[in-house]
Amino acid sequence: MSDSAPNKAFYDRANQFINVANEHNQDPEIKTGEISASFMYSLSRYNAWFGSTGFESAEQMQQKKADMMEYYVEEYRKMLEGNMDDYIANFDQYRKTQK
Structure with a gap:
């Protein structure tokens, strides 16, 4: 990832990938893992x-x-840590919208 902050297009692409995963998650025969x-x-x-x-x-x-x-693992670690921190800080709000 570049050193600049992600823009709207970055998040739009990411959300498109997440939406594909969520579509697969609707199939009860496929485990989330x-x-x-x-x-x-x-x-x-x-x-x-x-x-x-x-x-x-x-x-x-x-x-x-x-x-x-090293680059890819470090970038993934930073993104995963940031997203986990976000879910921890907003756990009740995020989980409520997923039920």
Whole structure:
């Protein structure tokens, strides 16, 4: 993610992905954990592809793999921590709207 604050389009795209996950969540035969796992897999697959676009060869990508891994894991950790803090601070409000 860039150093600037996310704009409305950023959140609109994120909400579109969340809406797809929520649609799958309506199927009683699919467990929520399975949806989360599919979501994480798809993001990791996309990021691996995206990361590859900056290189001319697999060898170049291999040389930068640790840096890319560190970046993606750190960014995810920050976003997850922020969202968990938000849910903790607004737990009753968010959970009430989901029932």
